[in-house]
Amino acid sequence: MTISFITDQITPVTKSFIKQVVDCWNSNQSNRSVNLIFIDHEELRDSLESYLTRVSPPDVLTWFSGNRMKSFMERELMIKTESIKGIEKFYELLQPRFQKMFDEGDARYFVPTSYFWWAIYYCPSIFRQVGIDTPINNWQELTVAAEKLRSSGIVPFSLGSRYRCPAVAWFDYLNMRLNGPDFHQQLMDLKIPYTDERIKTVFSFFRKLQDNGWFLGKANSYDEEEAVEAVLSGKAGMTLIGSYVQDEYVPSDCIEKLDFFRFPIINEHVAVGEDTPIDGFFAAGRSNNPRDAGDFLLYLGSRDVQALATKLITALPTRSDIDIRNLKGDLAKGREIIDHADNLFQFYDLDTPWEIADVGMSFINDFASYEVDESIVQHRIEDARLRFLGCFD
The missing domain is CATH 3.40.190.10 (Periplasmic binding protein-like II)
Structure with a gap:
């Protein structure tokens, strides 16, 4: 059969x-x-x-x-x-x-x-060209790198969120790095309202990066593959993406051109969470x-x-x-990122009920594309949360 x-x-x-x-x-x-x-x-x-x-x-x-x-x-x-x-x-x-x-x-x-794993991918050759030191561990170091890229006519990040995931990855990581993984877990479990001031802080932080010219073009006007192409061609310096990038978007003759580092620490007083x-x-x-x-x-x-x-x-x-002691370079480095995390998550649409995730992904993506402000995003996702919990029809 x-x-x-x-x-x-x-x-x-x-x-x-x-x-x-x-x-x-x-x-x-x-x-x-x-x-x-x-x-x-x-x-x-x-x-x-x-x-x-x-x-x-x-x-x-x-x-x-x-x-x-x-x-x-x-x-x-x-x-x-x-x-x-x-x-x-x-x-x-x-x-x-x-x-x-x-x-x-x-x-x-x-x-x-x-x-x-998810990480920030970049071209070492471009970083060397503009004088960026690696590894980048914290937000201050990332900000210095972003300014060096901008001074050289390179946009710091490509986003490529036509299909929503990259913008949502930024939300996941900013929330984990600003508010900590325990807070993020409670949010995913619907125990915290999306109108919480700490969520507003996440969107305000995100918007400031946008206003400072950190992202290439309109987020939802291009996809992940185009975001990777922008990094490989030198239009953008970095992109936040899953390790599947190597298997799906990078030509075989360009594999060695990319490297990656963990999403930098913003608030050193909170534990470290990772999407895996x-x-x-x-x-x-x-x-x-x-x-x-x-x-x-x-x-x-x-x-x-x-x-x-x-x-x-x-x-x-x-x-x-399975013997993983002799993993090839990327796998060993990716596993190190995961092993050094205090808390592990999957991803926004996997960690929270789909009825909320579907709404959240759409509005977060609209926010990343300058189509709505944070107040609308927070209230629309909160409406979905309350509806799911049966608070109103």
Whole structure:
């Protein structure tokens, strides 16, 4: 019986990796082969629920862990992995962080296979050209770097938020660096109103950067790939982006041109939080082929597949039985950023309920594009929060 598998890993590097994984399965499982279906990430993100609520949904899907998953779990739109033979051994071999994150009572629904980091990427050659010293650790050092870039006719940052995520990453990091990860966690858990003065401080800080000419063009007029191109071409000095940049947006002959550093410290009196989304796979609750889907999930989380991922794509493994002492440069440096964090998050749209995240991402992006002011953003997201909590219809 065929297993249908939807993934958003569509760039040449990630597509090659996932095809190798599926081809290996198919060569050994001719009586239950996998039909691999590629779709765009934005389409998957926005249409995920519609896929899962079909009478005959895809059997296995790529996604991230996070609060959005909880809604699917509660409505039984995901299969409990406890029914998969051998899954307990998989969970026992997870690194402690993932064992803790993926316990949901006795029911687990998600097979975490890799994770990555967010950081500020730049071209060392351009930094040397304008006299910027690295590493950049704090906001004062970043401000000096930004002024040197501007003095040389280079815009400090490209944003590229046509599809919303980069602007929201700036919100995540400014909130964590100004107010601390504990506050950020409470905000994601809807325990703090968006009209709180500390959130106003975040938007005011963000707006000041915009007013000081820190960002290239109108944020929502170009995308992440164009933001990376701006850095590589010298139009912009830096961009805040996930480590997937290496696999998705950087030409193979330009990989060595980029380096990265942790988002700098602003308030040294608060702990350090980092966004580090966790990738993985799950089986649809309405799958017509749950047994085979479960076996394929276990294969996707296997040692061989995760070890292959560390060689072919910019991703860190979730298993504890993979030797990571000799990781290639970027992976080792990215893991160091994560290891030195006090608190780890996923990302705005994964850490807070989707009903709030969808509204928040749109208005934060509008703010980053100078289309609304902070008061409107705060009140519109707060309205969504209150509506979600049932405070008014």
